[in-house]
Amino acid sequence: MSMDADEYQKLALRTLDGNLDKQQVLSMGMMGLCSESGEAIDMLIKNISSGRKINREQTIKDLGDVAWYLAITAHAIDCDLSEVFQKNIEKLEKRYSSPAN
Numbered sequence: 001m002s003m004d005a006d007e008y009q010k011l012a013l014r015t016l017d018g019n020l021d022k023q024q025v026l027s028m029g030m031m032g033l034c035s036e037s038g039e040a041i042d043m044l045i046k047n048i049s050s051g052r053k054i055n056r057e058q059t060i061k062d063l064g065d066v067a068w069y070l071a072i073t074a075h076a077i078d079c080d081l082s083e084v085f086q087k088n089i090e091k092l093e094k095r096y097s098s099p100a101n
C-alpha cells in the first residue's frame, strides 16, 4: 500500500471544514501540530512510568493526526505537502553533505 504526499493532502482536506478561512486553518493547523505532538509525548511518559513498550498501532494513529495537521497547515499557505517534504530533504542534504568544521 502506498500513497503519495499530495494525494494524502487532497484526501485529508476533504475532512477540513470548508467554512474556515486560510488564517483560521493556519492557526488551527499549527496549534494542532503542537497538541498532537504533546499527545505523543504523553504516551511516552506513560510508557516510561509503566515500563510498557510503545504501542505501535497507537503511535501510527498519532503520527497520522500529526500528518493531518501538517497537511492542512501547508494548505493554509498554498503549499503542496510534497513541496514541504522535498524542501526538507534538500535542507538535510545540504546540511549533511557539508564538510565538518
Ligand SMILES: [Mg+2]
Residues within 6 Å of the ligand: 036, 039, 061, 062, 065
Ligand atoms: Mg491524536
